[in-house]
Amino acid sequence: MTKCGQQPDPTRAASAAETAAVGGETAAAGDSVILAVETSCDETSVAIVKNGRQILANLVSSQIETHRKFGGVVPEIASRKHVESITMLMEEAVRSAGLSLQDITAVAVTQGPGLVGSLLVGVVAAKSLALALDVPLIGTHHIAGHIYANRLVEEMVYPAMALVVSGGHTELVLLEREGVFRVIGRTRDDAVGEAYDKVARALQFPYPGGPHIDRLAQEADEAIELPRAWLEPDSYDFSFSGLKSAVLAAINQAKMRGEAPMRAALARGFRSRSSTC
Numbered sequence: 001m002t003k004c005g006q007q008p009d010p011t012r013a014a015s016a017a018e019t020a021a022v023g024g025e026t027a028a029a030g031d032s033v034i035l036a037v038e039t040s041c042d043e044t045s046v047a048i049v050k051n052g053r054q055i056l057a058n059l060v061s062s063q064i065e066t067h068r069k070f071g072g073v074v075p076e077i078a079s080r081k082h083v084e085s086i087t088m089l090m091e092e093a094v095r096s097a098g099l100s101l102q103d104i105t106a107v108a109v110t111q112g113p114g115l116v117g118s119l120l121v122g123v124v125a126a127k128s129l130a131l132a133l134d135v136p137l138i139g140t141h142h143i144a145g146h147i148y149a150n151r152l153v154e155e156m157v158y159p160a161m162a163l164v165v166s167g168g169h170t171e172l173v174l175l176e177r178e179g180v181f182r183v184i185g186r187t188r189d190d191a192v193g194e195a196y197d198k199v200a201r202a203l204q205f206p207y208p209g210g211p212h213i214d215r216l217a218q219e220a221d222e223a224i225e226l227p228r229a230w231l232e233p234d235s236y237d238f239s240f241s242g243l244k245s246a247v248l249a250a251i252n253q254a255k256m257r258g259e260a261p262m263r264a265a266l267a268r269g270f271r272s273r274s275s276t277c
Helices: 064-068 075-096 116-133 142-152 192-202 210-219 241-256 263-274
Strands: 033-038 043-050 054-062 106-112 137-141 160-166 169-177 180-186
Touching: 033 075, 033 116, 043 075, 054 075, 064 075, 075 116, 106 116, 106 142, 116 137, 137 142, 142 160, 142 169, 160 192, 192 210, 192 241, 192 263, 210 263, 241 263
Parallel strands: 033 106, 106 137
Antiparallel strands: 033 043, 043 054, 160 169, 169 180
């Protein structure tokens, strides 16, 4: 299994807010209209953005139901699912934005990091469309995309600090100026998302486990105190493997005493401590 971040439903909009701009929108001369493709892990997504800010379409096809039976993302299956849905998503994005392909001024695509096979599907589809339309192809960095998504709602002021918590990535990034990134902290073992999924599996929750842990933590009346990682005084790195191991030890100790693990208290303790690791 591989940690990243349904059978294809290629027209599912990500949210009402994301598609609020959809509806008969036309591109004027001089407008920048970018069709963007994202296939870095187990979700196929296509968005159309005008002038860097206005989202005309944002469609996502999730594979959660497909991978749930395996307890995590299977790279080969993820790649095949991207192949099944990418063309339909691109067509539907253009249609729902009220545009024609001739209105597209550039095509962007996630080029990494991510699952190699999944990335390849998106890159090939984006390159093919850009070639057919004779427009520029823009390769984008997965993590930079997460950071710059903030510009859709508010202008970024530099220098800035970004905390990236995405699938297999947990990083603290300093943006010194436009386009200049410096990673000043990263996880030394599990990403926080990976820790969530492993703890959820130990608590007998299905994949993806994060929502189940959060729900159970909110129901808890108490929290089991769990240890935190203490790294070097001048380090901004993270470490979650010890926290995960502490949860597993608490579960095993309860079973050895013939008791049922205090799942809600463990979930609350884990969620609380994971924000300080």
